[in-house]
Amino acid sequence: MRWVLTLLLSLGAGFAGAALWDAAGFGGKATRDYLLANPEVLPQAMEELQRRDQQARIAPLRAELETPFPGAVMGNPDGKVTLVEFTDYACTYCRQSLGDVADLIAANPDLRVVVREFPILRPESVDAARMALAAAQQGKYAAFHDAMFRLGPPSADAIEAAAKEAGLDLAKANAAIASGAFDTHLRTNAALANELGISGTPGWIIGDQALNGAVGKQRIGAAIAEARES
Template sequence: MPRRLVPTAALFALLASGPALAADAPPFSGPEKAAIEEIVRDYLLANPEILLEMSQALEARQEQARQEAAQAAIQGNRAALFDDPATPELGNPDGDVAVVEFFDYRCGYCKRVFQPVLDAVRDDGKVRLLVKELPILGPQSVLAATAALAAREQDGYAAMHAALMTHRGGYDEATIGKLAGEAGLDAERLLADMADPQVQARIETALAANRALAGALGVSGTPAFVVGDTFVPGAISQETLVELIRQARTDG
């Protein structure tokens, strides 16, 4: 007797509803189960693109779940994201859209997006840019973040931030001092502030808060952005950031 093929949609529905059917009907016998498995195998071998479609659908569903979780975290951490006085702010402090960036000075992708992000913010003119150090790539990252935050003691954060971001190579105290001088800061004062226990305590508190906030948002690497109420992991182009800012303003 020829084997009767089961329509694919009906077959997957049948398999998916197996536990529910079990309450109303006896389970498939061994031969019946084997026959169904063979039909599924044959169909997938003949139509392998279905596996890609299933993978894409799963990935889309997972991304939606990540975004929903991130949006909930954004709503629950708005003060830490947008109103923390320990977070350096660039751009327009009175802007109508906020962009938050988590970054590491030793992160190549962070360096790559540094200028495009600044350009997008400055070209718009009405965007707040809040930058949160997340030094996750070792002691040199921590040293660089400490230098940038210590530069706030002489109102030199923006200049030191730019100097550290555009630097190619590692970071040590000699390099920090050289970069500070080139950025127009008092290098000796910066190194002294970095060693000052009170300044160190403030910086350590700020970095700990950034790590906790990143964990709450599901940040797993740098860079990562929050644009309005949208979480964006990874590097983004200037064009993408401009569009996200537009969307945030529209959703306002």
């Protein structure tokens, strides 16, 4: 398996020329015969390559990733295991994942969920994300988050209704939004997503793993257990 992984790493680095292939010792009948006889090693090696790539991307960003906008945390704010979610209030799959996150929080008392607003689907998503951060500033993030997904998709009326349901001081929230107080954080979230290769929502980071889409609570739960053990 090690030499197969080395082969794939070499190809990934651009060593596709026949001369380099042979120089690296990957050519010849023995190699071809082994791969034909054991084709299952290639998917296994690709999976390991992907895992290593994820680790390399996440490791230098971990501290920043797991440091939330103040108040934009759900679950146990002092939890030992951190799940990072990139989300957009216009995202149907994010809405579908809301119950999964609630179930995971209930099942894992040590779970801290850092939510990163990643409004990419429509202009109103940006407005909803800004109001969410205003809610976080007022200590009412979770209430707004749940109400916005329930009342969405985001529109001016839905955002205001969610803010009122969460009990926000709207004058204070709108003043903070107008000041541009949250835009730097939103740009940071977009930059982090780009560095991690997250191009859609929901996107999840847990331990050394990056998961994309509504993968379900079983898959996320398994990643939480692995992160806890590492």
